[in-house]
Amino acid sequence: MTYHMLTEATAAGHLGTIAAICDRLGGTPADWVVQEVGDGNLNLVFLVTGPDGGVAVKQALPYVRMVGESWPLPLSRAYYERLALADQARCAPHRVPALVHHDDAMALTVMDYLVPHRTLRGALVEGLRYPRLAEHLAEFLANTLFFTSDLAVPVAQKKARIAAYLGNTAMCRISEDLIFDEPFFDAQMNWHTPGLEDVVSRFQADIPLRLAAQEMKARFLAAPEALLHGDLHTGSVMVTQDDSKVIDPEFAFYGPIGFDVGMIIANLWLAAFAQAGLRPDTPHDDWLVEQADSLWQDFAERFADHWRNIDRADEAGALHALARQDDVLREAAISARLDAIWRDMLGFAGCEIIRRILGLAHVADFESIADVNTRAKCERQALSFGRALLVERDRFPDMAAIRPIIASELVPA
Amino acid sequence: MTYHMLTEATAAGHLGTIAAICDRLGGTPADWVVQEVGDGNLNLVFLVTGPDGGVAVKQALPYVRMVGESWPLPLSRAYYERLALADQARCAPHRVPALVHHDDAMALTVMDYLVPHRTLRGALVEGLRYPRLAEHLAEFLANTLFFTSDLAVPVAQKKARIAAYLGNTAMCRISEDLIFDEPFFDAQMNWHTPGLEDVVSRFQADIPLRLAAQEMKARFLAAPEALLHGDLHTGSVMVTQDDSKVIDPEFAFYGPIGFDVGMIIANLWLAAFAQAGLRPDTPHDDWLVEQADSLWQDFAERFADHWRNIDRADEAGALHALARQDDVLREAAISARLDAIWRDMLGFAGCEIIRRILGLAHVADFESIADVNTRAKCERQALSFGRALLVERDRFPDMAAIRPIIASELVPA
Incomplete structure (x- = not known):
């Protein structure tokens, strides 16, 4: 055929x-x-x-x-x-x-055929809630990222899987261009809400910001830690009250674990920043920020538990095999690895937030805010936060450091 | 056939x-x-x-x-x-x-047929000097590592080259086992000079050290930055007074740039630590340490110059393409990248120093010291330095911070 x-x-x-x-x-x-x-x-x-x-x-x-x-x-x-x-x-x-x-x-x-599922992004724009969302996304992330990594897969087998996806260059190239490069220069397909011109020109002249974005690109290009979904935004998640499914992994490749985690968390944060503009008369609430928080905590716990539960007798992954015989080393390794994923997550989330506002592919969360000035105000807050994620990462050792910063921005516009 | x-x-x-x-x-x-x-x-x-x-x-x-x-x-x-x-x-x-x-x-x-070349390691054991050695090794490193990296090669083409080497898993596995794992537990093929038993047991119980070695292993496994030689010790270099050639790249694969740089610098440092034992009656001199120093400086300058000289009109590498139009961004990127390579270099050098003394494959530099107590003393100094490279990397921002530390150890044993 x-x-x-x-x-x-x-x-x-x-x-x-x-x-x-x-x-x-x-x-x-x-x-x-x-x-x-x-x-x-x-x-x-x-x-x-x-x-x-x-x-x-x-x-x-x-x-x-x-x-x-x-x-x-x-x-x-x-x-x-x-x-x-x-x-x-x-x-x-x-x-x-x-x-x-x-x-x-x-x-x-x-x-x-997923029924009666709907796309998460559209549901969040309407203000709907899904009680098991964070748990399900954490399960997807922890399972797919841990069990395809060097922690779980023998090295020759993992390299064969890296090779199997290495030809997906055209899809990776879209991300390379749209996420890491184009938002930071005057690219032809960029567009933005009127009123953000000052941020656009400031960002394009911002050496630390552009350097940080390129450092995330370097990780994207050459850190095949695990099989990534590669495009894990809220439009790639289908939900009901009881179920969540992740779809559309056509951008899949072996890359840095923090990329998938950062993409989905960034999209929850984007939804949070859009709330005040979408529903200016509704009292502010923290549900979306809490979901990002829970998602990370649940992901981290599951990732750590998968690590603790590897069969000690099995050769399994190439990495930290020694730690299987030594609980203290293993716990130190878990903690160090989660810190590294956290830092990557922040950087990738920063890139995602910025590119969804200044690049080619915007999100319905902001685009559904009819009033241009309100939209620009919400987006400006998100951009400022996105920049901080990239260039002031040390300010954010954990979610407790992030929640008050987002919350303080989320007063009705 | x-x-x-x-x-x-x-x-x-x-x-x-x-x-x-x-x-x-x-x-x-x-x-x-x-x-x-x-x-x-x-x-x-x-x-x-x-x-x-x-x-x-x-x-x-x-x-x-x-x-x-x-x-x-x-x-x-x-x-x-x-x-x-x-x-x-x-x-x-x-x-x-x-x-x-x-x-x-x-x-x-x-x-x-390389005539009248000889193997660098043997020559260094005899105390011979090669005036152009550092320059030649820097040329090899800067050229092979820069021009196979994401800085110089379009991304789809680079991924095809990564794939071309991904099957060399058996050779990589030797390095994974012998460099990063076995020196840090009681592996069957380990051996060491009598008198180092206390260091062996201390290292095997040293959580920060073992964790740092595994973090270098994680980089070795999943950071395909450039085509590495993969086994760049002084036995893989053939020299005359005017020429230096690098041979035996059968361990080649795409990995972290700092690995090749760290291996060869570690082997120069190992030669330096062996000097006092090999020639106890010769006044101490700094030639070997200076070579490591020059090698790094020359490598860093060449790497930076290759970057500066990329044709601005050429698409070339995926990374820092933007920096081609912006000198300030480019210089910031060069500096950040060399810092990252420096840190990797220190960590890989630390692993190499330790494994050459406590693992399976030792080096003639130490093995040629006939007196066991003298040999153990030289090796003990090197081990202490190797550990510092892995767990106290912040102490060593540059070669100026390293030279006095090695020099202070290099009093005749």
Whole structure:
């Protein structure tokens, strides 16, 4: 089967040739309802339902959907996505949609139809809450990041996995450009809310800030610590009151653990900064900041527990094998490693906050604030915090040092 | 041609079938003189000379030569060696022997016959000096490390090179075990000079030291900054008064820049610590310590100059592309990067010093000190310094902070 783009009209016919999909949907393809719902920047997404169930069908396009054919992007991202979905499912089976079928030539990934899930970002814009969100995200992060790292995987096997993802360069390149470079110069596709011009020009002349962003880029380029999701913002999380699933790992590669952690925490902080603008008449509350806090604490505890629970007799990971026989060394190593992840997390979160306001790809949290002056005010607060995360990291030894700083900004705009 | 081991008797016949070798040697294979001179731990090495010239012929064995068939080691190391020789020759053509021929199936690498070069380690044991040594080693390091890094190479191309070396896991594993793990526990193959028992047991109980060594191991495992030689001790350098060549890159892989720099500097420091024991009646002099100092300064200047000289119009490396348009940012980035390499260098040097005294693979510098008590005294001083490099790195902001510390130890034993 050579590549061709599916449509709402042709999808059922194509999918009807695949036994695993027929089994799940029931009936015949003529009975199936197909709806194209892709609202992301890159791909086609079809929801296909039949008498017995449904599937979500994602097809990569040979270009960036939001821009068009002038920005080509390789179909191979579908291959890396299904590779990552399978690796993540081994580490955190309850936190990712099950893979039903894949077709690399068609750049097609068929997964569980997640109902009644919705995208976390949209839900947060509406002010909704999810009691198990932090716990679920911590589980995804701790499991996928620990169990693909040098702490858990024998070194030759880990290097083979690094190699398996090294070809996903086009997707990494998007992050390299959009997160670490473009927000810090006058790049063509940058845009920002009117009123932030002074911050833009200040940041572009800010040597310590630009240097710190490049140092995070150096980590992004050459620190293959674990398999990363690579694009873990709140638009990559689907939620219900009881469940959370992480989707869309097409940016997957082996990188620094703090990147995934920093991306998702930054997006919770962005949502917090947007609150006062979205709901100026609602009394301020700390729920979002608390979620970021809980997420980190829960991640750190789970990561440490995975480490403590490694079988002492197993060779397992190359790193800290010695610590398995020595509790004091192991606890010192856990503490040092979590400190290093924390520092990376802050730096990557700082980059994410800045690029979501000054770069190409903005977030609905701020864009949904109709009043331009209010939006600019919220964004200005977030930018100031983002800069501090990058250049004044020593001010933030833990979440207790961060919460009051965010809280003091979150007075209604 | 399937693999078979060459001997002094069969080598000329085999090599006589290869035009490039016949051209260089002249005459007929019957005229050639073959001498097996391998004194390393791993391989066969033949020097083959004919009427017109000579070649050095290295053949990997399917096991570790110094141990025997009980320690198998893949022949693929010859493949990685010739890959690295070619990559290094592109970056630093005057600092490596030219590759004349390779045969991956035979695990054979044929290179320039370096005459009248000798191995640097042996020469240093004899107290010989080489006026251009530091300059040449700095050239090798700065050129190979800068021009294979994210500062000089477009990111997709660099990732392809990382992948090309990722299979060299067996050689990396030797370093992982012997440098970072075994010296810090009661490993079976460890040995040490009698009289150091107290240091051995103190180090094995030293949590900060063991943690620092594991943190260097984490960098070794997951920081593919540049193509490393991977085994750059003074036995991998061939010298004359006018020339220095780096040989034996079979441990090559993409790793942290500070590893290669730290290995060679540590070996100069080891030679310095051995001096007082080797020549107790000779007045102390600082030549070796000065060489380490010059090597670092020259490396740092060359690395910075390569950075400054990147074509501003070229896309080149992914990292600090922005800095090409902004001298202030670029100089800040150079300074920050050299600081980071310096810190890595100290840590890796500390590991190397300790493992060469307490691990499996010792160095002739100390082993040539006949008197056991004198040897133990020199080694004890080096061990104390090695530990400081790992756990008190903040004490050493630059070479000026290190020289007096080594010098104070170097009174005749």
